[in-house]
Amino acid sequence: xxxxxxxxxxxxxTKVYPGTxxxxxxxxxxxxxxxxxxVGENGAGKSTMMxxxxxxxxxxxxxxxxxxxxxxxxxxxxxxxxGIGIVFQExxxxxNMTVAENIFIxxxxxxxxxxxxxxxxxxxxxxxxxxxxxxxxxxxPVGELKVGxxxxxxxxxxxxxxxRILILDEPTSALSATEVEILFRVIEELxxxxxxxxxxxxxxxxxxxxxxxxxxxxxGAITGARSMDGxxxxxxxxxxxxxxSKDFPKDIDHPFGGVVLEVKNMRLADGAGxxxxxxxxxxxxxxxxxxxxxxxxxxxxxxxxxxxxRYPYAAGxxxxxxxxxxxxxVSERIxxxxxxxxxxxxxxxxxxxxxxxxxxxxxxxxxxxxxRIHMDLGAEKLRVADFVKRMVIKIAxxxxxxxxxxxxxQQKVVISKALMTSPKVLLxxxxxxxxxxxxxxxxxxxxxxxxxxxxxxVFVTSDLEEVLGLSDRILVMSNGQITGEFTxxxxxxxxxxxxxAKGHAPDHAPQDDRDMHP
Numbered sequence: 001x002x003x004x005x006x007x008x009x010x011x012x013x014t015k016v017y018p019g020t021x022x023x024x025x026x027x028x029x030x031x032x033x034x035x036x037x038x039v040g041e042n043g044a045g046k047s048t049m050m051x052x053x054x055x056x057x058x059x060x061x062x063x064x065x066x067x068x069x070x071x072x073x074x075x076x077x078x079x080x081x082x083g084i085g086i087v088f089q090e091x092x093x094x095x096n097m098t099v100a101e102n103i104f105i106x107x108x109x110x111x112x113x114x115x116x117x118x119x120x121x122x123x124x125x126x127x128x129x130x131x132x133x134x135x136x137x138x139x140x141p142v143g144e145l146k147v148g149x150x151x152x153x154x155x156x157x158x159x160x161x162x163x164r165i166l167i168l169d170e171p172t173s174a175l176s177a178t179e180v181e182i183l184f185r186v187i188e189e190l191x192x193x194x195x196x197x198x199x200x201x202x203x204x205x206x207x208x209x210x211x212x213x214x215x216x217x218x219x220g221a222i223t224g225a226r227s228m229d230g231x232x233x234x235x236x237x238x239x240x241x242x243x244x245s246k247d248f249p250k251d252i253d254h255p256f257g258g259v260v261l262e263v264k265n266m267r268l269a270d271g272a273g274x275x276x277x278x279x280x281x282x283x284x285x286x287x288x289x290x291x292x293x294x295x296x297x298x299x300x301x302x303x304x305x306x307x308x309x310r311y312p313y314a315a316g317x318x319x320x321x322x323x324x325x326x327x328x329x330v331s332e333r334i335x336x337x338x339x340x341x342x343x344x345x346x347x348x349x350x351x352x353x354x355x356x357x358x359x360x361x362x363x364x365x366x367x368x369x370x371x372r373i374h375m376d377l378g379a380e381k382l383r384v385a386d387f388v389k390r391m392v393i394k395i396a397x398x399x400x401x402x403x404x405x406x407x408x409x410q411q412k413v414v415i416s417k418a419l420m421t422s423p424k425v426l427l428x429x430x431x432x433x434x435x436x437x438x439x440x441x442x443x444x445x446x447x448x449x450x451x452x453x454x455x456x457x458v459f460v461t462s463d464l465e466e467v468l469g470l471s472d473r474i475l476v477m478s479n480g481q482i483t484g485e486f487t488x489x490x491x492x493x494x495x496x497x498x499x500x501a502k503g504h505a506p507d508h509a510p511q512d513d514r515d516m517h518p
Contacts, residue, residue: 085163095143257286
């Protein structure tokens with residue numbers, strides 16, 4: 001019998017969402033007094049499994065057992081009463097409340113059950129901070145803390161609940177190297193106390209160092225589960241992506257033009273003494289599709305947002321057709337030929353209450369005005385009709401609100417809005433997120449067609465199939481840096497996954513445009 005008893009199990013667990021099966025008859029054992037590592041690509045089912053364990057979601061079929069007895073958590077409160085705590089990657093804190101208030105929210109210490117014992121909460125917070133080797137004042141508003149310190153507060157919240165089972169989802173993504181070492185010491189202490197820990201991370205070396213048991217998920221199914229003894233990175237990669245790399249031929253092949261975009265030494269501070277984008281340089285040719293692959297927290301989104309000028313404090317140079325652009329300013333960079341398809345189309349790309357027509361022309365109104373005074377509504381309607389036909393957008397009327405469209409058609413509206421500015425470079429952040437397979441195929445067809453017309457495209461994705469299927473060249477990012485560069489011929493799933501797990505700078509600088517392969 002294992003020296004680590006099973007504290008919780010999932011048996012033949014299946015979770016179905018409309019249009020997708022997130023978990024497919026998974027059986028998982030969580031061992032106590034040990035670190036149970038969970039790994040897989042984005043969308044593999046890791047988060048869904050943890051949501052089931054923590055009471056956020058319930059299984060469609062199958063069962064959850066604790067100490068051999070079937071349980072069903074209808075809420076996070078119910079899971080918490082069974083001793084289950086979770087630290088989500090997306091921090092769940094109230095910035096205007098103090099550290100102590102955040103740690104004990106909904107579990108306040110009281111005097112005789114009448115009023116909150118703030119002094120006792122501060123005392124216990126100081127103890128937790130000492131345990132976590134951080135000198136954070138309990139009365140500090142959380143919004144004033146650095147991101148890494150906020151992560152420590154999240155961990156302290158779970159420790160304050162005396163969790164028997166603690167789920168850590170990418171716990172080191174915002175931590176410095178010193179803070180990571182502190183976290184690992186705390187994990188060893190929790191293990192010695194018999195706590196069962198589930199540890200989710202994309203940093204493969206980190207998993208091997210901290211894990212006792214490993215479970216690998218791919219497409220909602222478990223592809224490998226064993227003790228960590230003898231596990232190496234190639235074993236993890238094989239189980240994450242399968243034995244055979246797939247081939248994704250491009251439908252449209254064409255020669256590239258000259259360099260249209262050059263980014264030099266782009267840096268963006270993270271507010272915690274480090275950089276979310278750390279000295280990134282690359283060049284893009286006309287007609288080229290450059291894929292930027294990486295996992296959550298790699299700095300991909302921040303890179304394209306810095307290029308479009310969202311961050312006034314970003315350092316580095318951006319050149320379009322050899323012309324160096326000025327101080328970061330979104331409007332100015334759009335006028336010089338840059339356009340961005342944002343990751344969150346609903347929040348950053350569309351105004352849900354406006355019509356399809358109004359959304360499509362938002363970024364190019366100046367081109368449809370008479371003497372810069374009056375809108376030429378006739379010209380606007382003609383231009384919108386042209387893009388609706390060109391992008392094959394399924395609408396009843398351009399006057400309907402954009403909120404009435406499906407996700408795929410909304411994405412086409414966002415792309416149309418960008419193309420109406422007549423860009424030279426199109427930056428696309430997760431262009432297929434949240435749209436069905438048919439809409440994805442149409443968006444990819446549009447991307448290839450635009451590239452064939454000479455548009456330079458930079459697209460960000462965490463999907464291996466997409467980046468291999470669409471890219472002429474691929475950059476891999478990890479921890480704000482480029483950790484790999486591959487031509488279409490060189491790129492394989494194994495090479496990309498391995499490069500995305502690196503936590504340091506590449507061995508050589510990115511190639512300049514003279515070294516690019518057409």
